[in-house]
Amino acid sequence: MTVTAPDDYGKPRPAVIVQADALPAGQSSVVICQMTPGIAGAPDFRITLEPTEKTACRHARQS
Numbered sequence: 358m359t360v361t362a363p364d365d366y367g368k369p370r371p372a373v374i375v376q377a378d379a380l381p382a383g384q385s386s387v388v389i390c391q392m393t394p395g396i397a398g399a400p401d402f403r404i405t406l407e408p409t410e411k412t413a414c415r416h417a418r419q420s
Contacts, residue, residue: 360389371418392418 360372370391377386394416397403408414 360391362391394418 380386
């Protein structure tokens, strides 16, 4: 999926949708994670996806 965020982040980027079942049924738990090819040293805030068949990434990406 490709998404475009508003304002300064308006560049179209690939994204994944993450949903947690841990929250109560009435709580919204969907997060849209945009992907970037830039790797930052922020492991607490960004996860790195390595290129594998399962991730379908050609290069390492961060969300």
